[in-house]
Amino acid sequence: METTWAPLLRAVGLRVTRPRLSVLSVLADHPHADADTIVLSARALHPTLSPQAVYGVLKALVARGLARRIEPAGAPALFELRVGDNHHHLVCRSCGAVADVDCAVGAAPCLTPADAAGYAVDEAEVVFWGLCRQCQATPDQFVRTDQHVLRGGAIA
Amino acid sequence: METTWAPLLRAVGLRVTRPRLSVLSVLADHPHADADTIVLSARALHPTLSPQAVYGVLKALVARGLARRIEPAGAPALFELRVGDNHHHLVCRSCGAVADVDCAVGAAPCLTPADAAGYAVDEAEVVFWGLCRQCQATPDQFVRTDQHVLRGGAIA
DNA sequence: CCGTTATCTTGAACTGGTCAAATCAAGACC
DNA sequence: GGTCTTGATTTGACCAGTTCAAGATAACGG
Incomplete structure (x- = not known):
């Protein structure tokens, strides 16, 4: 399944890395996950993943349009793959x-x-x-x- | 001008205090002010006003429906008096x-x-x-x- | 396989906001 | 007007979520 994401990453000019594949996989499973949930879940695929790496990955994904960031008032930011x-x-x-x-x-x-x-x-x-x-x-x-x-x- | 606000405060069961009058006055002048701006501006009327006091006042105003809190994604919260x-x-x-x-x-x-x-x-x-x-x-x-x-x- | 360069790791730091204890003053009552 | 009760403010510490920075690492073109 992870192989599904690689071409998408390349298509937007991003390198295919394990943290990115892990985060994308988690987002596919949890349509509205916050950063913390993503870190915890993604560690099932990549145990040494750091929170900052996740923030970096999310920022890259959002900047390239692969993910969307939503910020309900008063709650931590959530991320989702449905865009456009x-x-x-x-x-x-x-x-x-x-x-x-x-x-x-x-x-x-x-x-x-x-x-x-x-x-x-x-x-x-x-x-x-x-x-x-x-x-x-x-x-x-x-x-x-x-x-x-x-x-x-x-x-x- | 400040006397305008006193009855409104009493109407919702809040005591009339200088910090509250100052904050209300600032909100009337700045329709979408953030907490920091409110503190700075309100100090023109009440120089010793503390940030925590402003947060307390705003919380009270919002809870009683005299003010509204808006939180544009990625920016500090803003407050306004237009409600309902x-x-x-x-x-x-x-x-x-x-x-x-x-x-x-x-x-x-x-x-x-x-x-x-x-x-x-x-x-x-x-x-x-x-x-x-x-x-x-x-x-x-x-x-x-x-x-x-x-x-x-x-x-x- | 090697080098370049983006990416990840590690660690610290920053912002906006909350919590708690002690002091103070608004408003009720006399 | 004075006194009391309780809500409001002050002061200070604290927290979550997120970002920044420097060095180590790994992806991918050649």
Whole structure:
């Protein structure tokens, strides 16, 4: 399976190394992993892998467009391999679980700001906040209180 | 001017203190200030104000819904007083400037995820990334490279 | 196989933010 | 107005996540 990644790395001008193959493999298994999870999981394939190596690999992958970095407010950065397919994220306020969502109804047009205020916009990033199925079932669980629940983007 | 804020604080059950009035005043002047800016500016009104006090005040304001915390990926948190009006943000990739945008065309419906995957969604947060007018004029300026430019939410 | 150069390792450091104990002052009550 | 109670602030240490820097290592072209 690892051989799958090598051509992709070469295609974007990156050398094929064990740390990179390990990280890519972990990302394939864990679609929204944070750096720490990646380090721990990748060590199954490459036991001596250092955290800094992972940061370096992730930075390279993100810079070349092989991975995407997402940073939900208040949580460590997450990384995913799905790039360029115009999808967004659902984030659980309680457990931090992240799920992918394809672009909202009507696709792109609804993501054009009404007034761009002179900005040259190249991307619209959408995060849906809520509770995942599991956390809805256990209502007395910890819920983040550092952010007011009804923020600007509240629906209806 | 400061007397304007006192009733608001009392209305949400917070004591009226000088640090809080100072922070509110600064937020009114700087619509998207980070904690550091707030500390520096607020010291014009309250010279002995400590950073921790500001964090405490901001936490209280956000928890009571008087302020909102926004965290553009890769930048320190910003705070604003506009709450509950369903607006979003334009962020400049180069200088970090933030501008408000009223809800996108068509309002709420377009912010309903096509498939919520069982999540109970209570908010949709939208960030438009691009270059502000000023940074478009000076193209050779520093631009963030830690994130691939064409990410999932890319327009069109 | 060798050399060049990107990449990884090791270690320290930095930023933004939080936690905890002691002091202080806002507001209720008299 | 004075006193008290409790919430708020100060002061200081501390933490997580991430980045930086120097030297060792390994990928890949020749």
